[in-house]
Amino acid sequence: TALLARVGDDAHGTLLLDAQRAAGVDTVGVLVGGAPTGVALITVDPSGDNSIVVSPGANGRLTPEDIRAAGGLVSAARVVSSQLEIPLETVAEVVRALRPGSRFVLNPSPPAPLPDEVLAACDPLVVNEHEARVILGDDAGDSPEEWARGLLALGPRSVVITLGAEGALTAAGPDGSPVRVPSPKVDAVDTTGAGDAFTAALGWRLGLGEDLPTAAAYAVRVGSAAVTRKGAQDSYPTAAELAETVPEEEVPSP
Structure with a gap:
């Protein structure tokens, strides 16, 4: 990494x-x-x-120039993950530096309108309810399934919607059926960084070759473990800690 x-x-x-x-x-x-x-x-x-x-x-x-100068890092990666706490023009340059066959995971946080070039590269676009509603506007609808359909219509290859204690929803376009990924029940202490933990784990498992629902199920476990601890980075579990804190067998079946 x-x-x-x-x-x-x-x-x-x-x-x-x-x-x-x-x-x-x-x-x-x-x-x-x-x-x-x-x-x-x-x-x-x-x-x-x-x-x-x-x-x-x-x-x-x-800057985009920084991306071009370090383009080898991007082109060598199986999975590249980004968010919008760097300039959008820099994110677009990351997209241009991707090698064929790599995956681009984008969490548009803080949310902002995305250019077609960036949307088309997202595989997946990872959003929570707030981010989905900002991107979709007044026509967002009321359910995660509606948000997923609306987002896929904008051009990303796939979408993941994080749903907090309800887990997540995945959908691959253009006509893929949404898949609900349930969350284990945990006692939340601090939700800070849970979405980042989810997205990082998702990208890692996609890089290992897992399909989107399977990778999302692992990422839900990581996010669930993170909320049981205080802090952001300090709350992120190792793989061994995850197996102890949120065993796979405790996760409900989709």
Whole structure:
């Protein structure tokens, strides 16, 4: 696993890089400097739900030129995952750098209108209810199945909708039937980072060759384990911890 990003030349940047390296991530593609490291203030209510205020920093200065300079990292990957906390024009450049046969996983967070070029590359587009409604607008509909159909009509190859305690829904276009992926029952302590944990696990399992519903089922387990712990990165389980915290046999069948 390699990371292509930009952090500030400051204590926060050092903290982030040290954490990634400790997890075995290749950070050769992480650029340093240009602005302070982006930070977020996160509050968590008694039910475990969170509110986040983000102050963008160096991540907002990752440019298309940076992607072109490190294009080998992108073209060598089986799966490339991105979000919208970097400029949209930079995400579009990532799409152009993909090699044939690779998969592009996009979580449009914070949500914004997506150009056709980016939508067409998504396999899958990963959204929660809020992100789906922002992208679809007034015609979103009321059910995850409707959101999936509406999103597929915009052009992505497949869609995953995360549903919190209800698990997730997957659908592959243009005429694929939606598949509900149930979630195990856990005691949520802090939902911060659960969506990121889900998306990372999804990309990893897709890279191993799993089909979308199977990969999503694993990702639901990872997200479920993450909400049982406080924090963001600190809450993410290893594979061994996942097997102990949320055993596969405890997940209901679709």
